[in-house]
Amino acid sequence: MKVTIADVAKHAGVSKSTVSRILNGNYGQNTQETIDKVLKVIKELDYRPNMLAQGLKSMKTNVIGIILSNLKNPFWARVLEGVEDTCRLNGYSLMICNSNEDPLLEEELVKGFQMKQVDGIIMNPTVKNDFLYKSLVEKQFPFVTINRKIFGLDVDLVTMDNVAGAVAGVEHLLRHGKKSIALFVYTPDYVSPRLDRIEGYKKALSNKGMKVEDSLIHIIEEKNGLVKETVKRILSDDQNRPDAIFSTNNMMTLEILEGIKEVGLNVPDDISLVGYDETVWSMHLNPPLTTVNQPSYEMGEIAAKRLIELIEKDGDKHPTTNILQPNLIVRESCGVKKEEIFSE
Incomplete structure (x- = not known):
């Protein structure tokens, strides 16, 4: 038989409204003795309030x-x-x-x-x-x-601050001698983090007096396999191969790594890589992944x-x-x- 608030009140020797107030944390003028007694009865009877009914009422x-x-x-x-x-x-x-x-x-x-x-x-x-x-x-x-x-x-x-995040990742690559940094980003479609990361990429290059090359910006539809195929295509061009990739999404980073592996290149010997979003697996990759970490x-x-x-x-x-x-x-x-x- 289901225990009701009336049962609790009866066993505790108080009114139903007193039990209700104590359940809601509104102790009011009740003595500590009354509060303790009600809580003890609730535990002994294993009373479980009907949260839906309480919600409809309140x-x-x-x-x-x-x-x-x-x-x-x-x-x-x-x-x-x-x-x-x-x-x-x-x-x-x-x-x-x-x-x-x-x-x-x-x-x-x-x-x-x-x-x-x-x-x-x-x-x-x-x-x-x-x-x-x-x-x-x-x-x-x-x-x-x-x-x-x-x-x-x-x-x-x-x-x-996605602009600052992208600036940090790209400027780090520039400081370590990278001259041709490819940007990978999913189609923005008014998604502000993607737009801001594109802006941050451009800002980092501009801060160093470098020209933004549109051919290095790869905007890719969010479908399985498209990132990997793009990576394989650009890395197979020995004459125009970038020396680094800045990935703006951690799921994208995994596809980028697959693409690099499938064309027979190595990170970082053949191409450097910086990703976005620290994950539990970032430090366990081979080599461990440099990432823009978000709180x-x-x-x-x-x-x-x-x-x-x-x-x-x-x-x-x-x-x-x-x-x-x-x-x-x-x-x-x-x-x-x-x-x-x-x-x-």
Whole structure:
């Protein structure tokens, strides 16, 4: 037989409203003796509140939804850690969904979250659902975007300084004598990190007084195999082969390494390589990979804290932008000798 709040009240010798207040952490005028007695009875009877019913009554479920664009990318594992840890510390549960870069699915997921009465949403947007994003803002629904800007809309955002990250990676290669650096980036399509990394690449060259060669910028559709085939094509041209590659995505980096291997070349003896996003496997590659490291855990932590502020109406309601700073982790793939390695 299911234990009810009335059972707890009866066994503790208090009213149902007293039990309800103590469950919600609102101890009010209750003595410590009463609080301890109620909590003891709850434990003894193994009482489990109906969270859905409580949520419908209070219009708050203590559940947050997060929609990410591509869960296959290991970058998001640390972001999720930051979000989940922060939610748990603040008494919230987390529902995780993957839009897989599909705007129709993204819209369906947002509507599904709203039907489930989540208190707020964190989203790495596809940036292809302007009407959806505007409707969330107009309804004043608690909503925080991460990583990607939604151009033309003032919303809470936690992102990285992707221009600075790209500048750090490319300037490092230039300082170590690289003259022809190929840039690999997925088709931008108004995705701000990709646009910013292209800008950072160009800025690094400009800072050193070097001309930007369009032939070295490879913008590639996000489909399996296209990056590898492009790498094989450009490295097979002995006359115009670049001496370094700057990869702007960790999934892309794996394909680049496959392509280099398949044409019979070696990193860093034949070509230097710098990637983007530190992962658990970066240091275990042969040679270990130089990467632009992003504070991904902090991104998730800050986004969750901001969303909880909006949900609980605690603090400034005007949209805020948090821009986190990356750093370069230097390893042997860029051509630096092991004994010279340091973190820039």
